[in-house]
């Protein structure tokens with residue numbers, strides 16, 4: 592049977608009755624792709640070293656402005672978020688912090704709520720690390 596993906600990429604955002612975990616997953620995907628993009632740019636940029644010191648210094652001067660500083664900060668945020676949220680996904684996928692299976696009786700309670708304390712805790716860790724990065728990048 593052919594699955595008809597009617598919503599396409601719009602479904603990432605407006606596919607139905609999404610909860611916060613769905614949006615965290617979309618952010619996980621976007622941050623993962625952004626990190627791959629950064630990795631490729633980084634490899635291309637550092638490969639300019641092979642063309643000699645003047646080319647390398649010109650390349651370094653090109654990426655030393657405020658635009659690239661903000662870009663590096665965003666890479667930091669993407670890395671911090673992806674790593675910590677990835678840890679959350681690994682913990683949950685291994686079956687921890689999701690409660691025990693139990694007989695369902697009406698009114699049913701969604702099991703997603705049992706994962707929430709871990710999610711709030713790890714998002715606080717993300718916020719704390721991003722705050723430290725703000726100080727390190729822009730204040731100190």
Ligand code: HEM
Nearest residue numbers: 619620621622623624626627630673674675677678680681
């Ligand atoms: C501490 C480092 C990292 C951890 C713990 C981590 C964890 C994870 C996990 C658990 C997944 C699978 C999510 C799932 O389907 O349940 C994932 C997906 C992914 N990761 Fe990472 N990751 C890390 C670093 C990176 C880096 C450095 C990159 C890129 C250079 C990256 C790119 C991706 C991409 C593109 C996906 C696929 C997302 C998708 O299918 O939507 N990750 N990561």
